[in-house]
Amino acid sequence: MSEQSRFKDKLYQSLISEYFLLFWSKKDMKKLTVLLALTLCTLFTYCQEIISYPDFGIPVKNGMPFYELIDSINVKGKNKDQIYDACRKAFADIFTNSKSVIELENKQDGGITGKGITSISYKIGAMGISDQADINFSINFQSKDSKYRIQLYDINGGPYKNMSGIFKLTKKYRTSFFTALNSKMEAFLTVFSSTINENMEKTSSDF
Structure with a gap:
């Protein structure tokens, strides 16, 4: 597995873990929204990196x-x-x-x-x-x-x-x-x- 693939997998796992933790505890939905946006933004930026x-x-x-x-x-x-x-x-x-x-x-x-x-x-x-x-x-x-x-x-x-x-x-x-x-x-x-x-x-x- 490439370095980029491992990084994406870790991001997904982190995102899912945080999501369920916050969802099931029903705490601070605003924090969940911000976390989701930041994580997806980081993932998108990393995946868009072009090395030439x-x-x-x-x-x-x-x-x-x-x-x-x-x-x-x-x-x-x-x-x-x-x-x-x-x-x-x-x-x-x-x-x-x-x-x-x-x-x-x-x-x-x-x-x-x-x-x-x-x-x-x-x-x-x-x-x-x-x-x-x-x-x-x-x-x-x-x-x-x-x-x-x-x-x-x-x-x-x-x-x-x-x-x-x-x-x-x-x-x-x-x-x-x-x-x-x-x-x-x-x-x-x-x-x-x-x-x-x-x-x-x-x-x-x-x-």
């Missing part, structure tokens, strides 16, 4: 985690194919087996799509006890003259193998998990972008 990814600083698109980086500064003056080649090499630099990661690539269109996997470490208890979780995600790269875009989406994983299951955790653990997830995804974007830019510099310095 932005509450943990995670960017979203259509309600789901979505990360994007667009660079038009470090590759200014470079053509689409040069940027594409630098990205293609970045896949090989970052992933152990880039062939298993890349699902679709089209140099003519300047696009590469793939699926990656990483892991995060987050606290699950006192005394610094932590756990690790595998995170799966899709990555899309698109190059154009003098700019490129990296997107991370379809992000899933965790102890429940499903991102929605994280909301079953207590607030403390939810925060720990999503903070770690957010840091890892942002770091990946930074590393991927930096690797592309470094590859561009190496190409430019070649004789």
Whole structure:
């Protein structure tokens, strides 16, 4: 049973107990009315609580985690194919087996799509006890003259193998998990972008 379900059950039990106690003793019906109103109001407010990814600083698109980086500064003056080649090499630099990661690539269109996997470490208890979780995600790269875009989406994983299951955790653990997830995804974007830019510099310095 989830934390929310247990809380609702306790509220119902408390409400019923108080109701019969006051009803059968026929004391202070006004107090009963106030108690009933306050309890139902509390229950309604709790049930209406909506926890979403932005509450943990995670960017979203259509309600789901979505990360994007667009660079038009470090590759200014470079053509689409040069940027594409630098990205293609970045896949090989970052992933152990880039062939298993890349699902679709089209140099003519300047696009590469793939699926990656990483892991995060987050606290699950006192005394610094932590756990690790595998995170799966899709990555899309698109190059154009003098700019490129990296997107991370379809992000899933965790102890429940499903991102929605994280909301079953207590607030403390939810925060720990999503903070770690957010840091890892942002770091990946930074590393991927930096690797592309470094590859561009190496190409430019070649004789």
